[in-house]
Amino acid sequence: MRCHRCRATANVEIRRSRTAYCARCYPDWFRGQVQERIDHERMFRRDQRLLVAVSGGKDSLALWHVLTRQGYRADGMYIRLGIGDYSRRSQEKSEAFAARHGLTLHQVDLKGDHGFVVPDLLDTRSGKPCAACGTVKRYHFNKVAADLGYDVVATGHNLDDEAATLLGNVVHWNTDYLGRQGPVLESTHRGLVRKVKPLYRLAERETAAYAIIERIDYILEECPMAAGAKSLAYKDLLNSLEEQQPGAKHRFLVGFLKEGRSAVRTGAFDQSTDLRECTRCGQPTTGDLCAYCRMAERGRKKAAFKDAKYGRQPVADAAPDRSEAGTDRDSA
Amino acid sequence: MRCHRCRATANVEIRRSRTAYCARCYPDWFRGQVQERIDHERMFRRDQRLLVAVSGGKDSLALWHVLTRQGYRADGMYIRLGIGDYSRRSQEKSEAFAARHGLTLHQVDLKGDHGFVVPDLLDTRSGKPCAACGTVKRYHFNKVAADLGYDVVATGHNLDDEAATLLGNVVHWNTDYLGRQGPVLESTHRGLVRKVKPLYRLAERETAAYAIIERIDYILEECPMAAGAKSLAYKDLLNSLEEQQPGAKHRFLVGFLKEGRSAVRTGAFDQSTDLRECTRCGQPTTGDLCAYCRMAERGRKKAAFKDAKYGRQPVADAAPDRSEAGTDRDSA
Numbered sequence: 256m257r258c259h260r261c262r263a264t265a266n267v268e269i270r271r272s273r274t275a276y277c278a279r280c281y282p283d284w285f286r287g288q289v290q291e292r293i294d295h296e297r298m299f300r301r302d303q304r305l306l307v308a309v310s311g312g313k314d315s316l317a318l319w320h321v322l323t324r325q326g327y328r329a330d331g332m333y334i335r336l337g338i339g340d341y342s343r344r345s346q347e348k349s350e351a352f353a354a355r356h357g358l359t360l361h362q363v364d365l366k367g368d369h370g371f372v373v374p375d376l377l378d379t380r381s382g383k384p385c386a387a388c389g390t391v392k393r394y395h396f397n398k399v400a401a402d403l404g405y406d407v408v409a410t411g412h413n414l415d416d417e418a419a420t421l422l423g424n425v426v427h428w429n430t431d432y433l434g435r436q437g438p439v440l441e442s443t444h445r446g447l448v449r450k451v452k453p454l455y456r457l458a459e460r461e462t463a464a465y466a467i468i469e470r471i472d473y474i475l476e477e478c479p480m481a482a483g484a485k486s487l488a489y490k491d492l493l494n495s496l497e498e499q500q501p502g503a504k505h506r507f508l509v510g511f512l513k514e515g516r517s518a519v520r521t522g523a524f525d526q527s528t529d530l531r532e533c534t535r536c537g538q539p540t541t542g543d544l545c546a547y548c549r550m551a552e553r554g555r556k557k558a559a560f561k562d563a564k565y566g567r568q569p570v571a572d573a574a575p576d577r578s579e580a581g582t583d584r585d586s587a
Numbered sequence: 588m589r590c591h592r593c594r595a596t597a598n599v600e601i602r603r604s605r606t607a608y609c610a611r612c613y614p615d616w617f618r619g620q621v622q623e624r625i626d627h628e629r630m631f632r633r634d635q636r637l638l639v640a641v642s643g644g645k646d647s648l649a650l651w652h653v654l655t656r657q658g659y660r661a662d663g664m665y666i667r668l669g670i671g672d673y674s675r676r677s678q679e680k681s682e683a684f685a686a687r688h689g690l691t692l693h694q695v696d697l698k699g700d701h702g703f704v705v706p707d708l709l710d711t712r713s714g715k716p717c718a719a720c721g722t723v724k725r726y727h728f729n730k731v732a733a734d735l736g737y738d739v740v741a742t743g744h745n746l747d748d749e750a751a752t753l754l755g756n757v758v759h760w761n762t763d764y765l766g767r768q769g770p771v772l773e774s775t776h777r778g779l780v781r782k783v784k785p786l787y788r789l790a791e792r793e794t795a796a797y798a799i800i801e802r803i804d805y806i807l808e809e810c811p812m813a814a815g816a817k818s819l820a821y822k823d824l825l826n827s828l829e830e831q832q833p834g835a836k837h838r839f840l841v842g843f844l845k846e847g848r849s850a851v852r853t854g855a856f857d858q859s860t861d862l863r864e865c866t867r868c869g870q871p872t873t874g875d876l877c878a879y880c881r882m883a884e885r886g887r888k889k890a891a892f893k894d895a896k897y898g899r900q901p902v903a904d905a906a907p908d909r910s911e912a913g914t915d916r917d918s919a
Contacts, residue, residue: 426835
């Protein structure tokens with residue numbers, strides 16, 4: 256195949272649109288796709304301050320790279336989740352990327368600042384911490400963005416992530432979630448920062464190709480705690496479907512956003528009403544204590560139990576809880 | 588495992604409900620499940636006349652068997668689709684079942700009565716006749732039922748069929764179809780007979796187990812024209828999901844019927860309005876000529892072309908078109 260733009264030998268095929276690009280033209284095409292989505296969905300303006308949720312993986316680093324190259328003011332934020340060696344290496348990748356490009360990377364240290372790690376949050380039914388980890392990430396990305404005055408939080412969710420989430424919500428007919436899923440989550444409270452997903456129409460392999468061509472050094476392996484997670488099963492199913500019907504993933508997600516979402520009557524409450532401040536952390540919540548604070552309490556108990564059992568020093572002694580003092584602890 | 592009812596060694600496991608039955612108790616359980624759905628969905632009453640759409644496969648013959656055993660007045664109807672050897676053998680199975688149980692089987696002969704066969708209806712894009720074949724079946728089952736005064740048409744669609752159709756409609760976000768999919772399709776015009784699917788919550792393997800235990804002689808192979816059809820791909824995907832999450836198929840369909848369907852605002856027109864009679868066949872339609880008559884016309888042209896090319900005698904000479912004279916041509 257030949258490059259759609261310069262007719263040189265192509266390196267990356269975009270099967271769903273029956274085009275292909277060479278390694279020289281591909282990054283431009285990729286950045287153009289991201290920019291087109293930012294503009295079309297009115298995700299943010301050039302004068303706004305963006306906080307990129309960085310994990311050290313290809314998607315978040317590719318997103319940060321694109322936003323920076325496109326001239327946006329985008330800082331990064333990394334959460335030290337405490338998932339052993341995986342977390343240590345993903346932190347290194349994130350810090351190295353920030354250093355190499357002269358970018359600011361904020362960090363939250365779950366263990367040091369909050370007294371627990373993600374492996375303390377195992378769900379009793381699934382045996383996995385994935386749902387709780389999602390809560391941790393949403394909470395801290397939002398809190399840091401709100402505390403430091405960012406206008407928007409941008410995450411690296413790609414087409415595969417979004418289609419898998421959609422399939423999971425459809426398989427269980429979570430109509431509440433269905434009604435809310437989309438590339439832009441508006442702020443409905445001054446404590447909730449607007450969330451956007453600029454890569455939501457780009458496939459995982461397209462993001463990987465961008466990262467490889469742009470020589471972005473990212474952590475290759477998946478999170479070890481996610482092995483066997485349902486989200487991965489949904490991705491596998493969608494990959495089988497894509498194999499049989501090229502473009503199926505794209506049509507599934509885009510069809511939903513165009514036809515399905517507006518057709519689904521969501522039972523979700525209006526988030527702008529009934530929100531008050533968590534009595535512990537001050538973040539918006541519908542109850543007294545927010546979901547994160549309740550979860551963190553359980554996590555700390557579990558951590559304390561493990562520390563006592565294995566004779567480790569409780570974290571609170573090693574590093575005082577600095578969550579009240581703000582979470583901006585590191586700028587690379 | 589032990590039989591949930593009599594504690595004998597179990598032969599059939601129902602994984603989604605974590606139960607199992609021996610071969611003696613299983614058919615009773617199966618019939619109970621069908622009866623429960625008939626009652627719960629108010630599909631039909633004992634004084635009504637049912638027409639069962641019979642293909643010669645396990646589902647339709649199991650359904651006919653159950654309905655007869657439960658004391659319903661159920662006649663069968665078979666359409667000679669003209670798919671070579673497959674059609675010939677499925678006709679034999681259907682006729683043998685009717686003869687063995689002393690039941691009435693109506694038949695429509697597509698070639699003899701209407702001048703074409705299903706292989707004349709290949710879709711130019713997919714190269715398959717499956718969609719057209721569906722139109723043929725819906726048309727004739729409805730027409731014969733209406734002409735002969737049946738109250739209800741019952742089809743053997745099982746959980747796997749329904750879940751696969753649902754997945755296909757979801758993947759393409761066909762919100763019109765989504766809004767209409769269900770185990771009961773009410774009559775919205777005097778020419779449209781009520782349609783029901785009493786097996787819609789029973790899995791394919793459960794129907795197969797019933798047919799085997801009740802020694803129903805059915806055609807084992809799938810329709811040769813369906814090989815590579817999307818519906819089979821969707822079934823495979825759902826089987827993978829079921830493997831990982833037992834009960835997923837059931838929850839997907841039942842969740843849709845309980846939560847999803849009512850949440851989907853369908854754009855479907857109200858079928859009770861705007862229906863008039865097809866100028867050729869008199870069946871309800873929204874245009875001048877119904878979809879079936881338009882399709883049949885194309886099929887007859889294709890058949891005439893093939894007959895001329897291969898030197899066969901046109902069907903019209905061999906057997907005059909009897910479609911006007913009614914389609915009830917054979918009672919076993």
